[in-house]
Amino acid sequence: MSGSVGHAPPNTVGYRAPSQRVPIVRLSGDMALADEAVVAEEVPVALVYNGRSHAVMMATPADLEDFAAGFSLTENIVGSLAELERTEVVRVGYGIELQCTVPAHVADELRARTRQLPGRGGCGLCGKEAIADVMHAVKPVTSPLRVTPAALWRAGASLSDRQSLNAATHAVHAAAWATAEGELQVVREDVGRHNALDKVIGALLRADVDAAGGFLIVTSRASYELVQKAAAAGVPLLAAVSRPTGLAVRMAQGAGMALVALLRGESANVHAGAERIALE
Numbered sequence: 001m002s003g004s005v006g007h008a009p010p011n012t013v014g015y016r017a018p019s020q021r022v023p024i025v026r027l028s029g030d031m032a033l034a035d036e037a038v039v040a041e042e043v044p045v046a047l048v049y050n051g052r053s054h055a056v057m058m059a060t061p062a063d064l065e066d067f068a069a070g071f072s073l074t075e076n077i078v079g080s081l082a083e084l085e086r087t088e089v090v091r092v093g094y095g096i097e098l099q100c101t102v103p104a105h106v107a108d109e110l111r112a113r114t115r116q117l118p119g120r121g122g123c124g125l126c127g128k129e130a131i132a133d134v135m136h137a138v139k140p141v142t143s144p145l146r147v148t149p150a151a152l153w154r155a156g157a158s159l160s161d162r163q164s165l166n167a168a169t170h171a172v173h174a175a176a177w178a179t180a181e182g183e184l185q186v187v188r189e190d191v192g193r194h195n196a197l198d199k200v201i202g203a204l205l206r207a208d209v210d211a212a213g214g215f216l217i218v219t220s221r222a223s224y225e226l227v228q229k230a231a232a233a234g235v236p237l238l239a240a241v242s243r244p245t246g247l248a249v250r251m252a253q254g255a256g257m258a259l260v261a262l263l264r265g266e267s268a269n270v271h272a273g274a275e276r277i278a279l280e
Helices: 064-074 104-113 149-162 164-169 193-206 224-232 246-255
Strands: 019-028 031-040 043-049 052-059 086-092 095-101 173-179 184-190 214-218 237-240 258-264 267-272
Touching (some): 064 095, 149 184, 149 214, 149 237, 246 258
Parallel strands (some): 043 095
Antiparallel strands (some): 043 052, 173 184, 258 267
């Protein structure tokens, strides 16, 4: 494993911090007290390729370079990080632009198949025009990785301690990548579950870490978009703390992935790819 997967320094381009302290009035019985609370920030983040806006996502303003890399790969805009030639984070009015430079043929293909659509709360449909664009076949995952239940328990137990933003705000999702042994290496948080996963995948890409050598955990339901994104990154197992949808199960089966749900404590349900669970 090479590279670094740590967080970028906050506020390096002048955008808002991931959370803010705001004044509140706290009600208790028949009393009203002035107080403060920490709230998670969400801002419009535009993904711009060669000067053309592709999608606008509501996202937490942190780890945005990771977000650009992960989104670009998992949304099939680029085939590899090498095609994402440059990313600049620019504050524009009330939002942020991720100004990405890609080869001309990539920009031409993107222009031919998409139009600009707004995204809300990590929406997975941004830039999609037709049902076929949404329901594209996931590519098969070729990694031979198998994971023990103990590795799942270890990763799941470690995740809450790594969710610093959620500990302060109780308002954001987290995604994480763990080694085959269940050691968490990358954790990212965001108001959108898709965004958090894109940030993790982007961090792995930028650090030149082979995502196929470990597995992903998300603090949300296992939706089909998360399966699509995990498969695009070649990850053989996706675990969620909540339940999956039927479409997510079918997509995981088609991709040859393991899909684990209700990962809580030392229990979980395996909905697809049970052969990837190495029982001792």
